[in-house]
Amino acid sequence: MKGFKLIVLRQLGSQLRTAEWRALLFATWIAIALATLLALLGDRLERGLLRESAAMLGADLILSSQRPINTERIEQAKTSDLQVSEVVQFPSMINIDEEMMLVSVRAATSPYPLRGEIRTRPEQPHSQPQAGEVWVESRILSQLELSIGDQITLGYSEFKVTAEMLSSPDRGSGLRSFSPQLVMHQDDLEATGILAPGSRAEFRLLMAGDSDRVEALELAWRDNLGDEERLFSLQADQPMTGAALGSALSYLKLTALIALLLSALTIFLSLRRFSNGQHKRCALLLSLGLNSKDLVKLYLYQLIIAWLVLSVLGTLTGVLLEQLILSWLKDLLPEALPSPILWRYFSGPAMGFALLILLGLPPILQLSKISVASLFRDEIVGGDKRALMIQLFCFGLLAATLLAFLGAPLAALTLLILILVGGAVFGWIAQKLLRLLAYPLAKKLLLGRLLTMRLEQQKRWHRLQAGVVILLMTLLSLVWISRTDLLADWQTQIPDDTPNYFVINIQPWQTEPLQDFLTENSIVSQLYPMVRGRVTTLNGSSIHAQMSPQQLEHNTLNRELNLSWSDTPPSHNNVIAGRWWVHDTTEAEISVEREMAEILGLVPGDILGFNLGGIEVEARISNLREVEWTSFQPNFYVIFNAAALEQMPATFITSFRLSESEQALASQLVREFPSLTLIDIGQLLQQIAGWLERLGDSSALILGLTMLCGALLMLLTLHQALEQRRYESALLQTLGATAQQTQRLDLLELLLLGFVCGLLAVITAELTLALLYLNLLNLQASLHPTMWILLPLASTLFFVISGFLLRRRLTLSQCYRLLRSA
Amino acid sequence: MTLPTTEKILLEAQNVAKWFTTQDQRLELFHDLNLKVLEGETLAIVGRSGAGKSTLLSLLAGLDQPSAGNILLAGRSLAEMDDATRAELRAKQISFIFQSFHLLPELTALDNVRLALEIQDCKDAIAQADRWLGKVGLGQRTDHFPAQLSGGEQQRVAIARAFATRPSLLFADEPTGNLDEETGHQIIEQLFDLNKQENTTLILITHDSELAARCQRCVSLHAGQLHEKVYESA
Known part of the structure; x- marks a missing residue:
């Protein structure tokens, strides 16, 4: 043994x-x-x-709404013996000296939170900030160079930062969950003067208690949720960050x-x-x-x-x-x-x-x-x-x-099949292309016939090599482009005068001073009124009775829309059907965005009914508009004529561009109008770019390992193929071919294979990118010239250099010994 | 024994020595070895296993360099030739027949013969290859791949390939070693017939004394030296 x-x-x-x-x-x-x-x-x-x-x-259980929570709901929860807490969350700028930052503010009543805890540094005796205090996340501390104990300004109020939040529950959903967070007590909210009717805020009712009672309440509420209400429960919903991760x-x-x-x-x-x-x-x-x-x-x-x-x-x-x-x-x-x-x-x-x-x-x-x-x-x-x-x-x-x-077996299986089919198809195309290139070339070479015969004989090997290499190179270039060029491509396609700031929550009495501020500082912008409303009827009957389930799921029907009014069409929209209304028309008329009209089957002349915070309004469609959603201008699915809506309570929105040298104006604007919400698009883009980069780094690492596996596989099969050819080379040399001729034959085959793989990889990558650009990003597809040079070159060099290094040159005496031992 | 057809020396080894150096030892395979092969002559080289017959063959064919001495082919020193000249020499003047046939498996019988002609840059390679396969009795099997042929048939393709380039010197290394006795006999008959027709100089390495006796001359490699060997009957 x-x-x-x-x-x-x-x-x-x-x-x-x-x-x-x-x-x-x-x-x-x-x-x-x-x-x-x-x-x-x-x-x-x-x-x-x-x-x-x-x-x-x-x-x-959480009930969320765009409007303050109905008091009936709160009472209902309390009578069900559930603990409740009310939270308002909204974006706002905080500032310290000249520095400012957009944060997501949460103002909560006591007790808060009902489940989990806010972990802080230093540890706090209370579960939430007390009056006059705020707790902030580390990103706020680092960006504003704040220390615990410093004062910050929020709206008209000053607050003391008493703790850094290490983690906190109830971050909210949507983009706000990604923003740096600040928590305060709701008792302080009114004094800040930030929130006004129509402000963009999310109101939440947090509930906790006996699971049967929670379930019963959830069941009772699910079926009669208001248009602006949403219900989140532990089992049914994942926070946005969870989905992203x-x-x-x-x-x-x-x-x-x-x-x-x-x-x-x-x-x-x-x-x-x-x-x-x-x-x-x-x-x-x-x-x-x-x-x-x-x-x-x-x-x-x-x-x-x-x-x-x-x-x-x-x-x-x-x-x-x-x-x-x-x-x-x-x-x-x-x-x-x-x-x-x-x-x-x-x-x-x-x-x-x-x-x-x-x-x-x-x-x-x-x-x-x-x-x-x-x-x-x-x-x-x-x-x-x-x-x-x-x-x-x-x-x-x-x-x-x-x-x-x-x-994720289904996704993995789909991908597996796609990879196998894709690899086989690429391999097949590559092998055909290889023949196409090699045949005319072979006629001019001494051992040309051998090259063509080899292509025939090695077609399985070529298909395998090409399939793997093309898939890998396509993947590599997609990650590379999405990491480096995608965002840049997007940004270069945005016109120079595209706005980089949005201002929301503008109250009617602020429009004039704000307009004056903008004019004084030569900032070109237009204020758009905004009323929130939901589409309820079409030509007098409920939309639920007339629309298919797919239509009812459309973005414009399953939520409240921001509606606007104007007597002139927005300069960045084109009327494509019907006519814009005359200036002082008194009848309610609307202009509808083209895609919404197409999907819902709306035509000029139809009458749409809206519920605007309890008020029913009907309006006739006079025209359809083409909207450029990526223009960074305020855009609306539905625009009314002024007479129809101007009496409704509204907030205003505007966007404008500030050049590098004008950035200080943003701070000035926030100082002068603290209740407005200024959104820095540039910063958002930067944040997205940061994310892409971090995700790119992680995937690049795994991709690096994937490439290593791929290269290893290639080298192994290449080594195997070249070893088999040693015998062939030995025989050719005893028949009178020189060592250089046999080497040239091997390298030419690898050169052609490398070139074909690189070429097909670049075509596949460009097609995939074009699909991504056109369908996902709504951008014009563009060619990437560097990729057209780099991929074929890299692929050709990989094959030729590996072949050169792996191929053992045979001396004549070795040829004879090899043949004798074979 | 039949005498050579001419007295002109085609191949000559002059005081050839070959040694291999291992870590601290020099292993001498032969020293002061001399050999003259006349044009059209058939010569058998015999000897025990390990005597160095195959090494001698690779030296004589210019596939390897002697450690000392000189080898002349048609009066020209092989050592003084560059790689390209030696390759041209192998393409036009020298051919080989191996014990293991060595046909390229992915090529048909015709293409295997044709390949040798194409390396020579022969214009009518297909016709020539076809003709030579006909000569060795494989006219009907030109499209067959080596795997579809018997051992004897594969060796015939190898013989056709060897003669197709019209070499002046043919080396055959145990050409019947992988064949049964009867097939071996047939192959040898064919080899000697074609050799006679083409007036090729044949150097044959073999263990088979009967086969060696069919050559005009036979030398035995023993203790690094060649000794003339005389057979009683051819």
């Missing part, structure tokens, strides 16, 4: 010198590292999110799936090649007295030892990578993630086991079928039905493990 162990160890040592065994080890290492990374990151993020979503809600996680997981697939493919090919290279050795060991069972044991032990060592290495690498990604994403993540569950550390090794042992078992079993006679004659180990069945079973098991591992 001791002797057997020695054989295993000696074999392990000696096989470290072979390329296929090294590739196998390396691919398994990467696979284990990636699987560990995903398991740890996924588990911690998911559990963190679940914990966060309970704590984020800060309650068992969920998407980020899916993105990382899908990128990792590709890497895992490539690792699996590399491991599979290495194993096949490894086992093919073991035939003579096995026959020899059998001739020396080893039996088939010992042989299987020998190779299984070898794989198990390799797996054990790689499990340690791979897990360590995975943990390191996880820490790296978490540090990149720390601004996006909940403050404190739960520690990983211990067994998650074994996910990577488990994946490694599945890959290495399950894939390795069939070729090992095949090795046990080798006969000693193969030492005397060339013998092909025939296809064994049992081995084939085991192989199929192992593949199925492996696929199931991969899919289960990724947590």
Whole structure:
């Protein structure tokens, strides 16, 4: 037995010198590292999110509304023996000296929060700020260079910053949940003078208590929610940040799936090649007295030892990578993630086991079928039905493990199929294109015929190489472009005079002084009135009776709309059907946005009914407008004639552009009009760019590993192909070809393959980007000239340089020895 | 024994030595080895395994360089030729027949022969290849791939390939080593027939004394030296 162990160890040592065994080890290492990374990151993020979503809600049930919560609802909750808390959340600027910052303010009554807690530094004796105090998040402290104890101004009031919020529940939904947060007591709100009727704020009623009572109330309210009301419960709703992180996680997981697939493919090919290279050795060991069972044991032990060592290495690498990604994403993540569950550390090794042992078992079993006679004659180990069945079973098991591992089996399966089909199609096109390019070239070369024959003979190999390389390069260029150019492309397509500031919450009595302020400072802008209302009827009957479920789900019907009025069409809108109304028309008329009209089937002449805060208004559609939504101008789905709405209580909105040198005017405006909400679009864009960059960094890391797997796979197959060609080169040289000629033939083939892969990758990437631009971003698709040069060049160089380095030149004496030994 | 058709020396080894240096040892395979091969002559080189027959063949064919001494082909020193000249020499004047046939598996019989002609830049490679396959009795099998041919048939394709370039010197390294006795006999008959027709100089390496006896001359490589060997009957 001791002797057997020695054989295993000696074999392990000696096989470290072979390329296929090294590739196998390396691919398994990467696979284990990636699987560990995903398991740890996924588990911690998911559990963190679940914990966060309970704590984020800060309650068992939340009723949210764009208007102050109906007092009846509050009473109903109280009579159900539920604890309640009222919260108002709104965006506002805070300032200290000349510095200012847009934050999301939450003003809450006591007690607050009802579930979870606001974690602060330093720790506070109360669960929420007391009168005259505010608690702020670290981003506010760092951006305004504030310290605990400093004073800040909010509206007309001064507040003392008494704590930094490390985490807090009830961050709200939508964009406000991403903004830096400030919490204050609701008793202080009125004095700030910030909120006025029509202000853009979210009112929430937080409720907590016995779960049956909460459920009963939820059930009772779900069916009779007002147009402006929404209900959030722990089970049914995920906060916005959760959705964003969920998407980020899916993105990382899908990128990792590709890497895992490539690792699996590399491991599979290495194993096949490894086992093919073991035939003579096995026959020899059998001739020396080893039996088939010992042989299987020998190779299984070898794989198990390799797996054990790689499990340690791979897990360590995975943990390191996880820490790296978490540090990149720390601004996006909940403050404190739960520690990983211990067994998650074994996910990577488990994946490694599945890959290495399950894939390795069939070729090992095949090795046990080798006969000693193969030492005397060339013998092909025939296809064994049992081995084939085991192989199929192992593949199925492996696929199931991969899919289960990724947590989203359907998405993973779809992607898997897309990758396989895409890879096969790309490979097929590449091979055809390769032939097209090579045939005319071959006519001019001495060994040209051999080149064309080789293309024919190697078509499977070319398809595999091309499929993998094109997919990888396309993916790489998409991540690269989305990380660097997408936002820049978007920004360059925005005209220079596009507004970069929005002002909302302008009260009617502020329009004149504000207009004066803007005119004095030569700022071009137009104020638009805004009334909130919901579409209720079409030509006298309820829209619910006339619209299909799909139409009713349209953005304009399932929420309150911002409606405006004007006697002239906005300069950035074009009337495309009907006519704009005459200046002093008294009949209620409206102009409707084209897409809304198309989807809802509206035509000029139809009469739409609206509910404007309880007042019913009907108006005839006189025209349809084309709206440029990305113009950064205030845009409206529906515009009334002035006479129809001007008596309604409204707030105003405007947008304007401030150049770099005029930025100080923004601060001046906020100082003079503290109740207005100024939104800095530039800063928002910067924030989005920051996010894209952080997500890009994380995906670039995983993509880097994916590329490494891909490169490894390429090098392995390339090495294999070049080794096979050594024999061919040796024969050609004895037939009179020079070493240079055979080298040129190999390199020419690789050059053509590299060029074709790069070309197809660039075409695929451009098409995908064009689709993204046109459909998702509504931007004009543009070509990326650098990519057209870089991708084919990089791909060609990769193939040629790898070929050059891997190809071992044969001297004439080696040629003859090789032929004699073959 | 049949005498050479001419007295002109085609190949000559002059005081050739070959040694290999390992870490601290010099292993000498042969020293002061001399050999003259006349045009049209058939010469067998025999010897025990490990005597260096194949190394000698690769030296004589210009595939390897001697450690000392000189090898002349048609009066020109192989050592003084550059790679391109030696490649041209192999394409136009020298051919090989191997024990393991060495046909390219992805090419048909016709394409295997044609390839050698194309390396020579032959204009009517297809017709020539077809003709040579006809000569070795494979006129009906030109489109078959090596895997579809028997061992004897594969060796015939290799013979056709070797003669198709009209070499002046043909090296055959154990050409029947992988064949059964009867097929081996047929192959040898064909080889000697074509050799006679083409007036090619043939250097044959073999263990088979019967085969060696069919050559006009036979030398034995032993202890690094060549010894003339005389057979009683050809």
